[in-house]
Amino acid sequence: MARDKGAAGGAEIDLGVRLTGLELKNPVIAASGTYGFGREYDLYCPVETWGGIAVKGITPEPRLGNPVPRLAETPAGVLNAVGLENPGLEEFLKSYLPRLADLPTAVIVNISGFSVEDYALLARSLGREKGIAALEVNISCPNVRHGGLQFGTDPGSAEEVVAAVRRETDLPVIAKLSPNVTDIRELARAVERGGADIISLINTLVGMSIDVEEKRPVLGNVFGGLSGPAVRPVAVRMVWEVYQAVDLPIIGMGGITCWQDAVEFMLAGADAVSIGSGNFVNPLVPSEVLAGLESYCRRHGFSSVRELTGLAQSKS
């Protein structure tokens, strides 16, 4: 390819990305639930490093979450069963949002609920606030009305939830997909119908681990969500499939720990990427990824990171 010849030379690389309604100075986003409310890593990584940060999932009511142990390490992965511990909408608006709104990065609020009304309520209330760049709809929660099956595994429910959020806000709506499904393309098409502006994926894979000496599940909640490098091949595959299935911009995530991983997601079809568990391992990962992205673009003759999106699709 002529591009590979280094057209961009030593020039500045344009890192900015535009996802329907969501403009980011760079394509690297902190994944919800792994980066608290944005300030916890301040000593290690200035928050302005990030193109955006997605805060911990908020529910209408405060939640204490699941019993400990909430974490288990698995080969190249992490199981978590935090159980959506969060301060609840009211406290979030009062004590958290004002500080978040001042952050020198795009703030994405991740919302979770146990009924369609929960999501609508959150969107209505958050949709009026200043300082929020987008809402991310976490549809991986159990739907209490429908026997605990996740909203995110049934196309109908997924569409309904996203549509409810869509009606209540003018903010860009990111639909975050669960990977625990037979056909991720169906879910992607459902949230597109529901009016999502952007799709993010993947949330965690359901897993568990057993303490063989104690002969019982390690996690207090028995099941947990698997994230980290172990899941990356599944995540990249799903980004690839969703890229083919819908026309929405994609935020790809699942196991990113270095710039090569970020490039992999973008070549598969992602417009931006999120980093979750990778922060636990190395809090410098966002700046390392950005530096790597820039030099990759330079080496391969791209002048903007936007050129990477979906590039591997044409070579398969």
Next chain:
Amino acid sequence: MARDKGAAGGAEIDLGVRLTGLELKNPVIAASGTYGFGREYDLYCPVETWGGIAVKGITPEPRLGNPVPRLAETPAGVLNAVGLENPGLEEFLKSYLPRLADLPTAVIVNISGFSVEDYALLARSLGREKGIAALEVNISCPNVRHGGLQFGTDPGSAEEVVAAVRRETDLPVIAKLSPNVTDIRELARAVERGGADIISLINTLVGMSIDVEEKRPVLGNVFGGLSGPAVRPVAVRMVWEVYQAVDLPIIGMGGITCWQDAVEFMLAGADAVSIGSGNFVNPLVPSEVLAGLESYCRRHGFSSVRELTGLAQSKS
């Protein structure tokens, strides 16, 4: 538990397991596709070490399989896209089965097809042969009649395939489930209805990886199946769920590399375990697992490995 007090002392541990119609001298089976036709590892691991071996998936016609590269390493995992390379039924019966039938271990023949008739044909023909301990029905192949969707992801097709095999043979029928589904319990119930005697799981998770310098998928086939330690938390969770959903004996697999992993699957609900990718890493793994199982039983006061099955379920 009183059991923990070491009732079995230094006594012999009974390693034998009985899965409907399939009696194994020990619960450790070589996973299909990772152990060739049983003799390739002879120099490293005597084949009689195994409770049983499942041979490479056989199709009615010979297949050359997918283009290379067929393998990619991922964090704590392996992607493979061998594409069911195999000699075909006729050649299998002529050149392979006679040698297999003499092996001092239970031989399980794994069968694959692209239509219900393929499976029926294989079962009819193999079902008449001597020296086969069981048929394992790999339903993770694309169903060519139904637009390439896997048999194994649709309960109706899964049931149909298993029923077709069931009708053609008196051998024990093992239904091997694909993990690429929203609800594994549904699939387990479907193959139970279809007449399966035993359930084995998990087959590989669909994944992919991209060569960022070449900007194209690593695998010649784009997609591959993920196996190895990375998938273990998902596999254990599915064994746990299937144990609750159906009454059939379970062969658990996915990422076993040491005895602790094998015990984990058994405590989750497996009656026996299979080892696949673990052989690539360490061909001594079956004997290490057996030694570990024995001393675990001794330490915890079990006199038979059969006592482990499902034990963690009561403690969650």
Next chain:
Amino acid sequence: MPLSYEEIISHESQGNPAEGLRRLVLRGSVAATARPGQFLHVRVSDRLEPLLRRPLSIASIDRTRGEVTLLYRVRGRGTETLARKRSGERLDVLGPLGNGFSIPEKGELWLVAGGIGIFPLYALARAGLAAGLKVHLFWGGESRNFLQSAGLAEWQDLGIPLHLSTMDGSLGDKGTVMLPLGKAEDPRSAANRLSGQPLPALSVAVCGPRGMMQAVAELGSARGWRVEVSLEERMACGVGACLGCSVTVRDERGRLTNRKVCQDGPVFPGKEVVWNGAR
């Protein structure tokens, strides 16, 4: 403190090898600000398995040399992998993290340890002595062999009263650390009952198995001690971002709420902890 690549000054097995205890001395920026009871979040390998950092307490601090010592027991894959690092290599650590123990202004400081819970208390003993406090150690372990492996000689060198117990009776009282603790607090309470005089304030720092910490906390609240316990929980981030290490506490107004062991702890007032919160 920012991420630091500390230099490994020494890294050796300590005591009886069968106990699997290791002593790791690090030189770098950590020592300058470390306080007793804080911990480091250690990256044991730059490969992806084991993946997560492991939290290890700072066992002693030498500001002049710029060194801290970590003492740990090899348990699973993380500590096994760490144990392979050799002197001269660099270790990627986050920290010092967490709040640490408080050092009272005056009065007595009793340290109560179960097993390897002794490790974070050594730095505290030294800080207490430096602050002019009267320091006692109560320490229970499996056996004489274990106590010796886990650093008994260094404690003896401090010249403070040691109240020991072992499960096999090979040193000190036979049983848990509650035995020597009871023996020491009995005459104290008795003297108090007789004299009616308030006793000098007693601060108690506890580290060990959960049940033992609960027992000390309950005894302390009956006696009016100021008890601090150092909790353990599995950690991912270590900085308060993942909510993996939650512990339920009763706040000032008696309401149940969550705290993070990594950020709000690992040291908590004994009376705040809801002991049956975890399984």
Next chain:
Amino acid sequence: MPLSYEEIISHESQGNPAEGLRRLVLRGSVAATARPGQFLHVRVSDRLEPLLRRPLSIASIDRTRGEVTLLYRVRGRGTETLARKRSGERLDVLGPLGNGFSIPEKGELWLVAGGIGIFPLYALARAGLAAGLKVHLFWGGESRNFLQSAGLAEWQDLGIPLHLSTMDGSLGDKGTVMLPLGKAEDPRSAANRLSGQPLPALSVAVCGPRGMMQAVAELGSARGWRVEVSLEERMACGVGACLGCSVTVRDERGRLTNRKVCQDGPVFPGKEVVWNGAR
């Protein structure tokens, strides 16, 4: 050969460090049976990432000392991790695996190497010389610097004719190894055309990039040489059990069929290989 834990006798960077080449000498049971062109399947770490073994050719064999040498280039996570192993440690290897090159009874043996494809040919050169053959080396690389790093001096010590080329022209012909190969075979073919006499049988062993091996194989089949090429493919099991390393060949009856690089190879008759079989 059963699994062997070979002792690492030495493990050093070789030549210009920028080339990332390493020389690894192992002592153990492998040397006793190893043949030129065979490989070892090396477990680079006992952690689970990197997970799979890595195939590395046996570069030289010293049966008296019981030692084999592996030469490799650090490429990705596997070889990076291997590069950390130190002398004195043990290395878990499967092998010797594969078939190896054939050593002709008589005639000339020409070795043709591209880049680090040189590594497996050294053992073959020595075996050829020991069998009394006339051995030539044709070797192309990036630069003089590379050839020197990759062991040129040792080849010079063999005292055989060396026909070199470099892409930057810093040593030998400027271009690929096909240049010196062409130069050497031209007069040979010309002599043959003139004399009409059959030339002494020529065996050619090739290792390098796929395109280069194809070119040599095609030239060889035009000239009637007996060409053997050493193929590379990603491997999981290394013993023929997983079918990951398939290569399509044309069998005796001209039918396409699959062989396994690990078990049926890595050395194949050049005329069997279907070069456009892989992408």
